[in-house]
Amino acid sequence: MRKSMIATAVLGMSVASTSFAATQIEWWHAMGGANGEKLNEIVKEFNDSQSKYEVDPVFKGTYTETMTSAIAAFRAHKQPAIVQVFEVGTATMMAAKGAIYPVYKLMKDTKTGFDPKAYLSSVTGYYSDVKGNMLSMPFNSSTPVLYYNKEMFKKAGISAPPKTWEEVETVSKKLLASGAKCGFTTGWQSWVQLENLSARHNVPFASNDDGFTGLDTKLLFNGPLQVMHITKMREWQKSGIFSYGGRRSDSAPKFYSQQCGMYTGSSSAYGGMTRNAKFDFGVSSLPYWASEVKQPDNTIIGGASLWVLQGKDKAQYKAAAAFLQFLSTPKIQAEWHQFTGYLPITHAAYDLTKKEGFYQSHPGTEAAVIQMTATQPTVNSRGLRLGNFVQIRDVINGALESVWSGKETPQAALDTAVKRGDVLLRKFEKTHN
Incomplete structure (x- = not known):
């Protein structure tokens, strides 16, 4: 035993x-x-x-x-x-x-x-x-892409998603004429409308190759391209073409509820789209300004x-x-x-x-991959390497909200954001040198 x-x-x-x-x-x-x-x-x-x-x-x-x-x-x-x-x-x-x-x-x-x-x-x-x-x-x-409501497009007589920001304006006007409350809304406004805008047009967001080659980096997102784009978005907001809905993905419900016919947001939002959008939607590439470039670079x-x-x-x-x-x-x-x-x-x-x-x-799901692989990344489109970037994004979000509310002009708001962001970069540099 x-x-x-x-x-x-x-x-x-x-x-x-x-x-x-x-x-x-x-x-x-x-x-x-x-x-x-x-x-x-x-x-x-x-x-x-x-x-x-x-x-x-x-x-x-x-x-x-x-x-x-x-x-x-x-x-x-x-x-x-x-x-x-x-x-x-x-x-x-x-x-x-x-x-x-x-x-x-x-x-x-x-x-x-x-x-x-x-x-x-x-x-x-x-x-x-x-x-x-x-x-x-x-x-x-x-990476950011453009989602669009195929049913709203059909009702407005629109046959294809816009490839450029110029076309976004034209398409949005048609959507508004057909009864839509807004043309488009955006998620992650700093990432989509400034960071990726800069990369798509091969324009620096910051010095030192967007922070890759040194800590003594200075922000540059208050340049002509960025100011022009934010100025245009401010005009679009006044006319109903653009509708702001929040700093992150808070604006997605404007698209789900079919208030807006388009939404610029993350490719990773696809799963949420399939669960929440009770209509036929498509996915296309992030628009670029045809007036600025013939061939856009990759997004980041x-x-x-x-x-x-x-x-x-x-x-x-x-x-x-x-x-x-x-x-x-x-x-x-x-x-x-x-x-x-x-x-x-x-x-x-x-x-x-x-x-x-x-x-x-699943038509459209390849758009993000094509967008990222169509061109060889440049020093302005491989990404950003900035210290205290979480806080810097908060500064940018606050600046953009001051534009949407009419408190500041695009140039003044971006200038202020650059100055405040540079202070955060100097703090990071001092801590890590």
């Missing part, structure tokens, strides 16, 4: 040790709702695909909350192995010397298969150093990337590398892209999505 009990105990210990043999790491993220559920599915698929590693996904709230939590945890030596950080936090993460383990170095040190050329350069450029080395792994990358990305943090052991880093490799596989990337509307980060995932016929069965 005693031998049987001992054998059972030994067997129990054996089972327990086996079940805890996998190297465990945490991934802190900011994906809620349906995208968060999909993320958990992907992690489970990785965990179930092998027995050496186990990833624990931990939802930490908004992007800002997630990054702030990770910084605090690092100082307390309780950081996760991987953290998801939104694109405006890139400069902050890069400047955190000794805190990050660059992805390109991680993959090399762990001898994990990794080919930088496999990724879309317009996506990885944002997260690479000046030598082209990837510092973090893109995961959920988006939003979303977030995955950063690996220092302070873990070799086994945990092998787990992190294996997981990042898994996330980059064509199957996973195509699946994530098709479900969420985020960009596929590799050429193989894009090709697989085309092969599966997704773009044919």
Whole structure:
């Protein structure tokens, strides 16, 4: 009887040790709702695909909350192995010397298969150093597009979505004449109407190649192109062509409720569109000014990337590398892209999505990818690398709202925003030099 009990105990210990043999790491993220559920599915698929590693996904709230939590945890030596950080936090993460383990170095040190050329350069450029080395792994990358209500277009006698801002004005007038309350509204006004406006027209948003080549950067978004565009939008607001609805995606309901016939917002809003828009809608590229350029450049990305943090052991880093490799596989990337509307980060995932016929069965969903890959990124269209950018965006939003309310002229508002933003850049420079 005693031998049987001992054998059972030994067997129990054996089972327990086996079940805890996998190297465990945490991934802190900011994906809620349906995208968060999909993320958990992907992690489970990785965990179930092998027995050496186990990833624990931990939802930490908004992007800002997630990054702030990770910084605090690092100082307390309780950081996760991987953290998801939104694109405006890139400069902050890069400047955190000794805190990050660059992805390109991680993959090399762990001898994990990794080919930088496999990724879309317009996506990885944002997260690479000046030598082209990837510092973090893109995961959920988006870019702004134009959504349009096909039913409202048909009623107004409009046959195709506008490609230029000049056409947006013409189309909007037709929509208003047919009974629409507004022509278009926009989400993420700083990102879409200033940051991407600048990139699309190959105009600098800031000095030092938009912050890529130095910390002594100065903001330049109060130039002729930007002032002209915001002036035009102010005129459009007065006539009903444009209707402001909030700083982030707060204006989307104006499109869902069919008040506005068009909406400029993130490609990642596609999933929300399919759930909330009770009408036939289309997706097209972000407009450009034909009076300014013959061929627009690529837009820049939003979303977030995955950063690996220092302070873990070799086994945990092998787990992190294996997981990042898994996330980059064509199957996973195509699946994530098709479900969420985020960009596929590799050429193989894009090709697989085309092969599966997704773009044919979901017209317009390829617009974002084409927009990002049609041209080679320039120093003005690969992205922004600015310190304290979260706060700078708040300054920009406040300035634009003062224009929409008629309190300030576009030039005065943007001049003030540049001055206030430069103060924030100097604070960042002083802290990280």
